[in-house]
Amino acid sequence: MDEISSRAKKTIDNNHAGVLIRKAVKTYGSGKNSCTVLQGLDMSVKRGTIYGLLGASGCGKTTLLSCLVGRRALNSGEILVLGHEPGSANSGVPGPKVGYMPQELALFGNFTIKETLFFFGGIYRLKATFINSQCEFLSKLLDLPPCDRYVKTLSGGQQRRVSFAVALFHEPELLILDEPTVGVDPVLRYSIWNHLIQQSAQHGKTVIVTTHYIEEARHAHTIGMMRTGRLLVEDSPDNLLRKFQLSSLEDVFVQFCLKDDGRRSIEQLSITESNAATCEPTDVFPPGTPSRERDVNVAPDNPSCHSEMASSRQSNDVKDDNVNFKVKKHQSFSLKSILPCPHRLAVLIRKNYLMSFRNIGLFLVTFLMPIFQSAVANITLGNEPTGLRMAIVNDEVDLGVGRVCTNATDCEYSMLSCRYLRYISDNIIQVPYENVFDAVEAGKRGHVWGVIHFGRNFTEEFEMREWAVELDNIIGRRINVQMDSSNQQIAIFIQKWLVEAFSDFSKDFMKVCGHNPGAGDMPLTFVDPVYGRKDTPFTEFMAPGLMISIVYSAALLLTAATLVTEKEQGLLDRSLVAGVQMNEILIGNLTSQVSSMFGQTALIVLGMLWIFNVPCNGNLALAVSITLVQGLVGMCFGLLIAAVCDNLNGVVFLTAANYLPVFIMGGVLWPTEGLHYYLRSAVYFLPSTSAIEALRSIMTRGWGLEKAAVYGGFLVSFAWICGLLILCLIVMRFYKNSS
Structure with a gap:
């Protein structure tokens, strides 16, 4: 009976705790590249209290908070937030039960302040009247700019205040604030802490705050000091100062860091037990504050403050069953949980x-x-290239003997090389050269894309084509083309135009001479295509x-x-x-x-x-x-x-x-x-x-x-x-x- 009664009492205590963490281990990476950020961390946050989490950058504060809100999963250990495991059914975390302010601004720059609150209000399914009233209240509390101002037009401090307002405005049971007062002036910092204390004392809100301003953590009910992924101590500010007989929490933190040599367990650094049942925060109001406001936060100093929290870390004999986690790690599959909310x-x-x-x-x-x-x-792809320079070496032309190009269009076997050149596409610029050597040298220098060479007796030998069975005659009527083929596409276009030009030249010449225009064509005819066009671009x-x-x-x-x-x-x-x-x-x-x-x-x-x-x-x-x-x-x-x-x-x-x-x-x-x-x-x-x-x-x-x-x-x-x-x-x- 005593054992059953003890377990029942522990379950009740856990359900009344705001946050319980036992033997939390979090590791990034794997194998040789692994880095352990949380090392068997234990932490207890009582409902309705403010918990100040202190530690240097990189000690694991942000990682711990992200685990609390369900954004990261522990490698081992247990977490209860408001009596439930984060992410479990009906836990409300992630969800409306938690208000989260990350280190980043996490605000939509192109939204106004009012639109920002309405966006998150829509996520929480809050009524417009409530959002409007909260917008007015938080504007006064946090000294926000007009609600129609765009977030991107605000100063850094104003943006952080808007971010703080987003965490506060739906009145969650748990507030998790990561560096909320960075860049905030002292007067507004006092106002923020005043509000947090009122929310804790009057409305039973649980608040976890990380801060670089160690001395402002005196406003918290409990302080947890972290180092290298471990919680060195967890106690009230007054008890810590009394324990070391120091006047500054920063000096206390230094003392714990000096004692921590990296080999001692967290339990060996625990301080003397004290009773936390009736602990309240110290007076944070400046002189002259009205008594009706001071009464909310002032409580008699209790020398036995926070024994409940310290006792959980007293010795190495703490067993795993000291915390009775009732939430199952693996929730049953629910179709509703994976369906999107309209x-x-x-x-x-x-x-x-x-x-x-x-x-x-x-x-x-x-x-x-x-x-x-x-x-x-x-505009740039698929169009025919233009302005292509080609060297023309025409040995038929000899001004000394009167052999010049003519514009003849009848059936006359005279200067046919010139007649052919008239059919070449205008995309080719014809550049005459006196000899093949100079033309080839121009091609090597990149001045022309190729050389077209006509022999001296090209026309005579072309006339003898019907009975030209000797190899010399066949070679003599050739048009020799020497190309720069470094650019395949340009070379293909030039070859195409030269072949088309010869076909047109041949057909026209056959026609004027009274022959069948197709007599000189190849026995290969491309008729209308099945799909597309003959010259599909x-x-x-x-x-x-x-x-x-x-x-x-x-x-x-x-x-x-x-x-x-x-x-x-x-x-x-x-x-x-x-x-x-x-x-x-x-x-x-x-x-x-x-x-x-x-x-x-x-x-x-x-x-x-x-x-x-x-x-x-x-x-x-x-x-x-x-x-x-x-x-x-x-x-x-x-x-x-x-x-x-x-x-x-x-x-x-x-x-x-x-x-x-x-x-x-x-x-x-x-x-x-x-x-x-x-x-x-x-x-x-x-x-x-x-x-x-x-x-x-x-x-x-x-x-x-x-x-x-x-x-x-x-x-x-x-x-x-x-x-x-x-x-x-x-x-x-x-x-x-x-x-």
Whole structure:
């Protein structure tokens, strides 16, 4: 009976504790690179009290607080917050029972103060009348600027006060404040502590505060001094000062640090027990404060203060069953717990839209950059090169004997080399040279792209073509072309134009001589093509890949950058501590980004089809659909990158690293048939290769979903969407457990 009674008493004590931590261990990294931040830490915070957590930077204070609010998980040990394990069902932590002020500002710069409070009020499902009243009250308490001021226009101190107001305004049971008074003037610091003490004494709020101003921790009921992940002591300020007979808490902290040689256990540093049952904070009001305000906080000094807290750390004989944790570590699966809350989702979507429209630069980049990229691509890619200089060495021309070029158009076998040169495309600039040597030297110096050489008897030998069976005659009527083939595309264009020029020259000459114009043609005729045109421009091949690549990369970069920016600024953590689910954040971002993607796709399609005259021979709705689906693939890839990266540099690096292999190998600028045989099949499993082929088939061939090339693009895209979302959730869970 005594044992049962003892356990029952401990359970009751735990339920009345604000925070209980036992043997907490938190390690970052693994193996040789592991770093233990919390080393078997024990901590007790009584409900309705203020707990000051002191320690140097890097001692583990912020990590401990993030574990309390459920943002990080311990490697081992136990935590109870308000009688529940953080993150367990009905714990309210993360959620409305906790008010969290991180070290970062964690505020939306493009929101006004009022909009900031209404955003978090929407997350907590508070009524507008309550939010308005709290906004007015906190404005007076914290001396906030007018509520219609944008956060980004405030000074650093004003922004911290707004951040403090966000933690206070929904009146949580537990306040966790990480350096709340940094950058705050002494008068306002006094006001803040005054309010915290009133909340603790009058409303039973539990407050945990970390601070660099060690002396202001005298206002707390209990002080915990941390060093290298361990709690050196946990007691009231008066007892600590009395114990060491010092006048400064900073001197007390130095004494404990000197005693701590890194080998002693926390229990060996515990101080003499004292009774904390009736302990109250010391008088923090300056002289002249009215007695009705002082009565709230003043209590007689009790020499036995905080024995309950000290006794939990008295000796090495403390057993694991001294704390009776009733919450199960593994909660049963609940479908309701993973479904997004429509109300919070609506608040997040509204926030995303406001942030997009308020950020003018981002708004313009989102909608103007895609059309600008497509315009630049159409203007610069696929057009025929012009102004190509070619050296012409025509040995038929000899001014000394009167052999000059004529403009003859009849059937006259005279100076046919000059007649041929008139048919060469105007894109080639003909530069005459007297001899082949000089022309070749000009090519070596990069002055011309090649040399066209006509023999002295070119016309006579061309006339003898019908009976020219001797090799000398055949060689004599050749046009020798020596090219600079360092640029393959230019070389191909020049060869094409020279062949076309000879065909036109031959047909015209045969016609005026009364022969069949096709007599000189090769026995190879290209009739009307099955799809496309005889001279399909390169832009038509490039357009489908360009459309998908722009929408895909814009969605990827915008999604990843938005989430990582919120992560860097602490906004993501603050929203999660407020009770927002990660799936709600993902869905909210996807929803707002989809509307942007619709606008981008519409602008790109309009530009391609109506401005640059790229034809779409198939179903336009089907073409738009595959483009939008690829945008979703990019967004999901952006979510995965955001889950992995902690800063924008990582986002830019991974986005660039993803772009080249996905699109260069995906058939945007070069057909996949040009790849190595074994690589050719593998590239169709990349995110966009099949989709680009599907869109190209829709636009140029007019195919529909009945063709494998089209529905295959959709199937591969949907498979990537599902796979990326699953991988994203796995990565986020892994990072939460290992962070």
